[in-house]
Amino acid sequence: MARTVTETARRGQIVQAAIEVIATEGYAKASYARIAKQAGLSSTGMISYHFAGKGDLLREVVGEVLRLSGEYIVPRVEAQSGGRARLRAFIEANVGLAAVYPQQLLALMEVLNVLGEDPQGQFAETRSELMEAQVRAVQAAQETGEFGQFDARVLVTAIRGAVDAVLSRAVKDPALDPLAAARELAELFDRAVRPAN
Amino acid sequence: MARTVTETARRGQIVQAAIEVIATEGYAKASYARIAKQAGLSSTGMISYHFAGKGDLLREVVGEVLRLSGEYIVPRVEAQSGGRARLRAFIEANVGLAAVYPQQLLALMEVLNVLGEDPQGQFAETRSELMEAQVRAVQAAQETGEFGQFDARVLVTAIRGAVDAVLSRAVKDPALDPLAAARELAELFDRAVRPAN
Amino acid sequence: MARTVTETARRGQIVQAAIEVIATEGYAKASYARIAKQAGLSSTGMISYHFAGKGDLLREVVGEVLRLSGEYIVPRVEAQSGGRARLRAFIEANVGLAAVYPQQLLALMEVLNVLGEDPQGQFAETRSELMEAQVRAVQAAQETGEFGQFDARVLVTAIRGAVDAVLSRAVKDPALDPLAAARELAELFDRAVRPAN
Amino acid sequence: MARTVTETARRGQIVQAAIEVIATEGYAKASYARIAKQAGLSSTGMISYHFAGKGDLLREVVGEVLRLSGEYIVPRVEAQSGGRARLRAFIEANVGLAAVYPQQLLALMEVLNVLGEDPQGQFAETRSELMEAQVRAVQAAQETGEFGQFDARVLVTAIRGAVDAVLSRAVKDPALDPLAAARELAELFDRAVRPAN
DNA sequence: AATGAATGAGGATTCATTCAT
DNA sequence: CATGAATGAATCCTCATTCAT
Numbered sequence: 001m002a003r004t005v006t007e008t009a010r011r012g013q014i015v016q017a018a019i020e021v022i023a024t025e026g027y028a029k030a031s032y033a034r035i036a037k038q039a040g041l042s043s044t045g046m047i048s049y050h051f052a053g054k055g056d057l058l059r060e061v062v063g064e065v066l067r068l069s070g071e072y073i074v075p076r077v078e079a080q081s082g083g084r085a086r087l088r089a090f091i092e093a094n095v096g097l098a099a100v101y102p103q104q105l106l107a108l109m110e111v112l113n114v115l116g117e118d119p120q121g122q123f124a125e126t127r128s129e130l131m132e133a134q135v136r137a138v139q140a141a142q143e144t145g146e147f148g149q150f151d152a153r154v155l156v157t158a159i160r161g162a163v164d165a166v167l168s169r170a171v172k173d174p175a176l177d178p179l180a181a182a183r184e185l186a187e188l189f190d191r192a193v194r195p196a197n
Numbered sequence: 198m199a200r201t202v203t204e205t206a207r208r209g210q211i212v213q214a215a216i217e218v219i220a221t222e223g224y225a226k227a228s229y230a231r232i233a234k235q236a237g238l239s240s241t242g243m244i245s246y247h248f249a250g251k252g253d254l255l256r257e258v259v260g261e262v263l264r265l266s267g268e269y270i271v272p273r274v275e276a277q278s279g280g281r282a283r284l285r286a287f288i289e290a291n292v293g294l295a296a297v298y299p300q301q302l303l304a305l306m307e308v309l310n311v312l313g314e315d316p317q318g319q320f321a322e323t324r325s326e327l328m329e330a331q332v333r334a335v336q337a338a339q340e341t342g343e344f345g346q347f348d349a350r351v352l353v354t355a356i357r358g359a360v361d362a363v364l365s366r367a368v369k370d371p372a373l374d375p376l377a378a379a380r381e382l383a384e385l386f387d388r389a390v391r392p393a394n
Numbered sequence: 395m396a397r398t399v400t401e402t403a404r405r406g407q408i409v410q411a412a413i414e415v416i417a418t419e420g421y422a423k424a425s426y427a428r429i430a431k432q433a434g435l436s437s438t439g440m441i442s443y444h445f446a447g448k449g450d451l452l453r454e455v456v457g458e459v460l461r462l463s464g465e466y467i468v469p470r471v472e473a474q475s476g477g478r479a480r481l482r483a484f485i486e487a488n489v490g491l492a493a494v495y496p497q498q499l500l501a502l503m504e505v506l507n508v509l510g511e512d513p514q515g516q517f518a519e520t521r522s523e524l525m526e527a528q529v530r531a532v533q534a535a536q537e538t539g540e541f542g543q544f545d546a547r548v549l550v551t552a553i554r555g556a557v558d559a560v561l562s563r564a565v566k567d568p569a570l571d572p573l574a575a576a577r578e579l580a581e582l583f584d585r586a587v588r589p590a591n
Numbered sequence: 592m593a594r595t596v597t598e599t600a601r602r603g604q605i606v607q608a609a610i611e612v613i614a615t616e617g618y619a620k621a622s623y624a625r626i627a628k629q630a631g632l633s634s635t636g637m638i639s640y641h642f643a644g645k646g647d648l649l650r651e652v653v654g655e656v657l658r659l660s661g662e663y664i665v666p667r668v669e670a671q672s673g674g675r676a677r678l679r680a681f682i683e684a685n686v687g688l689a690a691v692y693p694q695q696l697l698a699l700m701e702v703l704n705v706l707g708e709d710p711q712g713q714f715a716e717t718r719s720e721l722m723e724a725q726v727r728a729v730q731a732a733q734e735t736g737e738f739g740q741f742d743a744r745v746l747v748t749a750i751r752g753a754v755d756a757v758l759s760r761a762v763k764d765p766a767l768d769p770l771a772a773a774r775e776l777a778e779l780f781d782r783a784v785r786p787a788n
Numbered sequence: 789a790a791t792g793a794a795t796g797a798g799g800a801t802t803c804a805t806t807c808a809t
Numbered sequence: 810c811a812t813g814a815a816t817g818a819a820t821c822c823t824c825a826t827t828c829a830t
Contacts, residue, residue, distance in 0.1 A: 006810075028311060032804060043813050048805055113310045114225060148388075154381040157366055158359035165358025166351065184351040191345075192389035203793070229821065240796055245822055247793090400789070422705060426825060437792050442826055444789095507704045508619060542782075548757065548775040555756025556749035563748055578745040585739075586783035597814070623800060634817050639801055641814090795827080802820070809812085 011050050014039050015060045022061070023103035027110040058111050062123060065108040068101055083141025087193065088186040094163045095182035098170035106171050109164065131156055141193075148195035159189060208247050211236050212257045219258070220300040224307040255308050259320060262305040265298055280338025284390065285383040291360045292379035295367035303368055306361065328353055338390075345392035356386060405444050408433050409454045416455070417497035421504040452505050456517060459502040462495055477535025481587065482580040488557045489576035492564035500565055503558070525550055535587075542589035553583060602641050605630050606651045613652070614694040618701040649702050653714060656699040659692055674732025678784065679777040685754045686773035689761035697762055700755070722747055732784075739786035750780060 003011075017039035022030045032044035032054070041047070051057040076093040080086045097105055115123060131153075138152040166185055170178040200208075214236035219227045229241035229251070238244070248254040273290040277283045294302055312320060328350075335349040363382055367375040397405075411433035416424045426438035426448075435441070445451040470487040474480045491499055509517060525547075532546040560579055564572040594602075608630035613621045623635035623645070632638070642648040667684040671677045688696055706714060722744075729743040757776055761769040 004810090010810090026311075031802070033802075041812095043811090044804075045806085045812065045814085049811070054804070114223070150385060151378070151381045154363065154378050155385060157362045158382055158385060161358035161360070161362025161365075162355035163358070164362070165354045168358075169354055181348070181351055184348045185355060188347060188352060188355060188389045191391065192385045194388065201792075207793080228819075230819080238794095240794085241821080242795060242797090242823085243793090246795090251821065398789090404789090420705070425823075427823080435791095437790090438825075439791065439793085439827085443791090448825070507701075508617070544779060545772070545775045548772050549779060551756045551760055552753035552776055552779060555752035555754070555759075557752070558756070559748045559752025560745065562752075575742070575745055578742045579749055582741060582746060582749060582783045585785065586779045588782065595813075601814080622798075624798075632815095634815085635800075636802085636816065636818090637814090640816090645800070791830085793828090793830105795825105797824085799823070800821100803818085804816105806816080807814090809814105 007050065010046075011060065014041075014047055014050060014057065015064055018057055018061050019065070019104055019107040022110050023106040027114055058115060059123075061107060062111055062115070065101070065104045066126070068104060069097055069108075072097055072100060083137070083144070083146040084190060084193070086137070087141075088190060091159065091163060091186040091189060092179075092182040095166055095170060095178055095185060098167050098178045102171045105167060109168065131160075138193075145195060147193045150193075155189075155193065162189075204247065207243075208257065211238075211244055211247060211254065212261055215254055215258050216262070216301055216304040219307050220303040224311055255312060256320075258304060259308055259312070262298070262301045263323070265301060266294055266305075269294055269297060280334070280341070280343040281387060281390070283334070284338075285387060288356065288360060288383040288386060289376075289379040292363055292367060292375055292382060295364050295375045299368045302364060306365065328357075335390075342392060344390045347390075352386075352390065359386075401444070404440075405454065408435075408441055408444060408451065409458055412451055412455050413459070413498055413501040416501040416504050421508055449509075452509060453517075455501060456505055456509070459495070459498045460520070462498060463491055463502075466491055466494060477531070477538070477540040478584060478587070480531070481535075482584060485553065485557060485580040485583060486573075486576040489560055489564060489572055489579060492561050492572045496565045499561060503562065525554075532587075539589060541587045544587075549583075549587065556583075598641065601637075602651065605632075605638055605641060605648065606655055609648055609652050610656070610695055610698040613701050614697040618705055649706060650714075652698060653702055653706070656692070656695045657717070659695060660688055660699075663688055663691060674728070674735070674737040675781060675784070677728070678732075679781060682750065682754060682777040682780060683770075683773040686757055686761060686769055686776060689758050689769045693762045696758060700759065722751075729784075736786060738784045741784075746780075746784065753780075 014035065018030060018035045021034050021038050025034065032047050035057075036042070036044045036047060047057065051060070073090065073093040077086050077089045080089045112123070134156045135152045138147060138155055141147040142149060142152065162185060166181050170176050170181060211232065215227060215232050218231050218235050222231065229244050232254075233239075233241045233244055244254065248257070270287065270290040273293075274283050274286045277286045309320065331353045332349045335344060335352055338344040339346060339349065359382060363378050367373050367378060408429065412424060412429045415428050415432050419428065426441050429451075430436075430438045430441055441451065445454070467484065467487040471480050471483045474483045506517070528550045529546045532541060532549055535541040536543060536546065556579060560575050564570050564575060605626065609621060609626050612625050612629050616625065623638050626648075627633075627635045627638055638648065642651070664681065664684040668677050668680045671680045703714065725747045726743045729738060729746055732738040733740060733743065753776060757772050761767050761772060
């Protein structure tokens with residue numbers, strides 16, 4: 001059960017290769033063969049040896065990127081106090097990821113698009129937990145009167161979608177300035193959550 | 198070159214079957230074999246006979262759903278006058294689709310997620326044309342002072358993403374009331390575009 | 395059994411299309427679909443309707459080209475008298491075909507290469523008959539002392555192979571002058587058949 | 592990159608099976624399924640596993656037979672000195688191959704007939720190099736006065752075609768004595784190249 | 789006489805996975 | 810721990826042919 005050092009290293013190497021392949025060639029092309037080639041491995045058997053199956057590998061890919069994203073976003077949000085400042089930080093940090101981990105984000109989106117359908121997925125859990133936390137944060141800001149009255153769940157969903165859409169464009173279109181777009185998007189939602197004056 | 202009645206009917210039948218399979222089992226499972234079974238055809242050869250290739254079939258699927266969507270959305274938007282009313286109508290009509298064509302929308306998202314990577318795709322064109330039109334409409338409303346000053350392109354991208362996210366939830370989670378969510382989302386963006394007072 | 399005018403015309407049209415496809419794209423690409431397209435027909439069913447099978451069509455192709463070849467070669471050989479003159483005329487007429495019917499010859503070679511393996515083929519008969527006639531002509535010239543003593547069968551085979559090789563080059567390499575090559579080849583075999591002095 | 596012992600053995604086994612199938616059933620019947628069956632393999636996947644594609648396999652087939660042919664012909668030609676003796680040795684060794692490697696030669700002819708159309712083929716190169724070398728050898732003999740004056744290129748082409756034709760007959764018709772035919776053919780061309788006296 | 793729709797077998801190839809070494 | 814060989818199901822697609830109209 002416990003993993004040796006080599007084992008962990010190998011898994012990391014394969015996960016990294018998988019991310020690169022998915023990001024540059026798309027999920028559909030991410031076969032064991034292609035990933036093994038990217039990782040400089042001589043056979044696909046290696047991958048099967050280290051992972052219980054393709055699902056296991058993809059789960060690791062998603063987990064890795066989520067970990068990176070969390071490490072980037074969480075401190076930036078927590079550095080702020082107050083709903084508006086936190087919302088702005090959340091959006092800017094999210095979009096800012098495009099500049100730091102473009103490949104990883106591309107890979108994440110690809111994989112979630114496909115695994116998202118599997119309702120048995122263990123990410124459904126993670127994702128809904130995350131969402132609930134965000135919903136509660138929004139509701140707290142509504143109670144203090146910092147945010148207006150609206151369906152917090154819809155807001156969170158909308159932000160998630162809007163951020164992903166901008167992220168997707170930022171990652172694919174180098175002409176777009178992620179920082180500027182992040183600021184625009186943050187202001188957009190800042191206006192959207194203001195209480196009626 | 199001209200298409201027969203039977204030919205058109207068969208193509209429609211196959212497209213319909215493809216939509217059902219993609220919606221219920223996911224893009225990855227949408228093999229010719231699976232689609233043929235769904236359509237009640239005895240062999241996959243039939244599909245190859247009627248479509249130039251898998252790309253041809255998927256293009257038809259996308260085209261069909263876009264046609265349905267356009268038929269639903271366009272009159273609802275054009276019935277309104279003024280930027281705010283039109284924006285609201287656009288968002289509500291988009292989310293309202295979830296109630297009318299849930300399967301078709303699921304299929305559309307699946308396919309676009311995969312075909313979207315192909316930069317040679319003819320949908321890149323359609324999509325960017327559509328986006329440009331929407332950007333121009335927003336800019337027109339900004340010039341009349343109806344909307345505030347912000348990056349129109351970011352707004353359009355954000356709306357697209359937010360709508361898709363809500364749509365996706367609406368389609369998968371029957372507990373969500375699409376009409377209520379549509380209203381919420383419309384008001385959200387209505388606040389977001391208002392000029393500073 | 396008797397063929398109508400239309401029937402004959404259609405068959406001719408299809409045979410012509412088949413020759414063009416085989417010559418330009420090779421035997422392997424000469425499917426009913428490709429031939430129907432070349433002939434401007436809307437369905438492959440037409441070909442099956444007019445020919446008993448692919449063998450039937452190919453037989454017609456070979457027959458047609460052999461007919462054309464015969465019409466060209468025979469009078470040119472028969473215009474000469476004496477073994478040497480006839481041999482020269484035979485070789486020159488054969489190679490000369492490259493200038494008159496290049497496509498047809500290419501198609502013929504392609505088809506015979508494939509059908510040649512079928513030992514049941516009706517061309518085995520035609521070909522061996524033709525060969526026997528040529529062998530007898532050579533032997534006659536040997537008896538008059540015009541040709542030297544050697545195995546007539548080997549000579550005929552060698553000429554056939556040499557002519558085909560030169561023909562093949564002439565048809566594929568436009569830089570080669572077929573007439574000059576024909577003369578060279580004729581003189582080559584003229585020297586080869588001379589009796590020892 | 593480097594090949595294992597097993598790998599090499601398997602490839603050899605598959606190439607051998609391919610040669611047998613092509614020789615006995617013709618190129619058209621040489622599907623992966625048929626070859627796998629001949630090699631005693633349980634699935635066609637094995638062939639794809641060991642060869643990059645059908646072209647790769649066929650290239651190996653051609654290469655193998657050319658190698659065998661070269662090993663047989665070259666020492667026999669080089670053992671002779673002088674143009675006439677070498678020409679005779681070349682022709683006799685070529686035809687003599689029919690007795691040693693009948694299957695391999697059949698397979699070679701089949702494959703080259705089909706691959707010969709691909710002008711991008713790497714055999715075009717090998718073949719034209721070989722031909723140029725032969726042309727130069729003939730021209731050298733012409734300069735010493737050993738051979739008469741004629742187009743060396745036509746001679747080489749003619750010999751190639753004549754040898755192939757005799758070879759083809761020798762391989763298919765067991766009644767023909769290859770050695771006798773070889774001698775006859777050698778003498779034929781010996782007379783053809785003699786200088787005018 | 790002709791058409792176009794349908795068939796189903798067979799084509800090469802890729803896939804994730806297993807297993808003996 | 811790692812390897813590479815093997816597997817066989819599944820992929821899309823093309824083929825010649827048949828049949829009702």
